[in-house]
Amino acid sequence: MSEADRRVVVLVSGGPDGPRPRVHPADAPLLLADDLAAVRGDGCFETLLVVGGVPAKPERHLARLARSSAALGLTGPSDEQWRAGIALAAREWGPDSEAMLRLVLSRGPERGGAETAYITVAPVGAHARRARAEGIAVTTLSRGFPADLAEASPWMLLGSKTLSYAANMAALRHAAAGGFDDVVYLSAEGEVLEGPRSTVVVARGGELVSPPAEVGILEGTTLAALAEIAGAEGVPVRRERLLVTDLLAADAVWLLSSVTLAARVRRIDDVTLPPAEPPVDVAGMVDRAVGRA
């Protein structure tokens, strides 16, 4: 089996008296046909990087998973059980190559029964490695709703990382068909929101700026880790509403995510961004945050 085909699957059960996490054969089916993850996208997830066998910032991911599962009315395994599962999955994967580790929590089978919780591990894809090394071209797409919708309609789960990503995947296919690597979503008013799987951050003078969570976006774990390191080095990370023109006028723009890390934006639609070295070494700071440097 080639490295690109390797997979690890770990089953995590809920409840304080549940069995310990255990490895599940990656080629054996795991989910019933009516699992609500599959037939309704009804659950939540997290994706984190494993570097040298060590999962990066697991506590930030567990905290966000807990927020998502609370918003969905799910219980989920305890953090302790997730930690044991993550450790087992990372150990099974081994230290030799970077991996994407995904936590999945579903409402369970439609016929009734316990929630489904498991972990998958897979190699980091070529797309992510290329985006880190070469940067990306992005297209802007309007999500069509106003920036204050998340606060007006909490039931829409805009700040939760649910399994219902069909529109996000469609946006990425739409971008690829136009020759772009990724997407920046805009609100109906033209405010910068986020990428389908990333957080937007810009360098402006000596500071970093990223849109606030209240515009209906996911709170980025990589942004939070970056903010901690940058803050300690005297570079504030401010949360401020941004327009596309703010991206074009910035010293540099990145999409941040847990697996791709910092992808420098080289082009936005038809506009090539200035190629100058950024005033803040965001990529280096993110590498340190996840233990890559």
Place this chain on the structure above:
Amino acid sequence: MSEADRRVVVLVSGGPDGPRPRVHPADAPLLLADDLAAVRGDGCFETLLVVGGVPAKPERHLARLARSSAALGLTGPSDEQWRAGIALAAREWGPDSEAMLRLVLSRGPERGGAETAYITVAPVGAHARRARAEGIAVTTLSRGFPADLAEASPWMLLGSKTLSYAANMAALRHAAAGGFDDVVYLSAEGEVLEGPRSTVVVARGGELVSPPAEVGILEGTTLAALAEIAGAEGVPVRRERLLVTDLLAADAVWLLSSVTLAARVRRIDDVTLPPAEPPVDVAGMVDRAVGRA
């Protein structure tokens, strides 16, 4: 095993030379842990009623599934293969009780490989039987985007029946928490859209009216079947944009769906609707359309 616990699962493979559909043990896992249905809600589905062992309006569902899968860039089994799978699943279920038969098409495992296509059959739930018999109370929720978004942003898949239903399920939980049975979505402008799993239709004088597909809603198969029968009896079904006040002023309002069929709306938020017999026997027409009468 009680009737409520009975399940049938049929696996349907793609490609003209693929194996014939075959029964899969309902209690055995079917999906790999990284199937994109489960981890991304990346696929589409249809749900149809089985009455006396006969699937209702399968061709309308296959036509809509084909439109959804084309929008998602999926190939899917041929209609011939789906028909064989539906027939096998209905035969396995038997003629004795009404069932919900679901067609599921997913992009397949994230690691690569063929698309996943299968069928599940389960009993019609108590919620659906009660809604048919007693009617329902609905709450209105704004989806937050304008009615013309579907045409402006086809990549959002608004007219496709994708597996990414987390927000729909959350809307239904939100409604239930407020004492409501179901939801009517509104656009940002307050136009009536659809239910999370149903189509809105009203009786007004001697005609029926339902919002047009261009407002970013799913084209209802039950509405289409109703329109055929109603048209033959001299009752036109017009497609017209509606406001909430149009619902309140109508002679009667229903939510139509393939399994629940026609659920008469008795209350919209705080407003009780007139209980008079409707001028058009929508429930009877829908029953005939699906072979229940």
